[in-house]
Amino acid sequence: MHDHKECTECMQFLELLSDYHDGELDLALVTKFEVHMIDCERCQAVVKTLRQTIVYYGETRCKAVPQEVHSGIMNAIRACIDTKE
Numbered sequence: 001m002h003d004h005k006e007c008t009e010c011m012q013f014l015e016l017l018s019d020y021h022d023g024e025l026d027l028a029l030v031t032k033f034e035v036h037m038i039d040c041e042r043c044q045a046v047v048k049t050l051r052q053t054i055v056y057y058g059e060t061r062c063k064a065v066p067q068e069v070h071s072g073i074m075n076a077i078r079a080c081i082d083t084k085e
């Protein structure tokens, strides 16, 4: 189960998410992220959603992660932290 500490870890990873997706993240961090995701359904869902969004926007030849998607991800994680307080 998730506790507050794990949500903080999610925040750290999700702030690196665009670098992760772009393949610009340090390999050690990528490995850490992927290990974290094995036990974290929240991050799995976020990455899955992001990839679907990228595929969709990729078809329109826009590579950047839309700001509204990024904001939505961050809001979801902040909501997680709020419920644990």
Ligand SMILES: [Zn+2]
Pocket: 006, 009, 010, 013, 036, 037, 040, 042, 043, 044
């Ligand atoms: Zn997580």
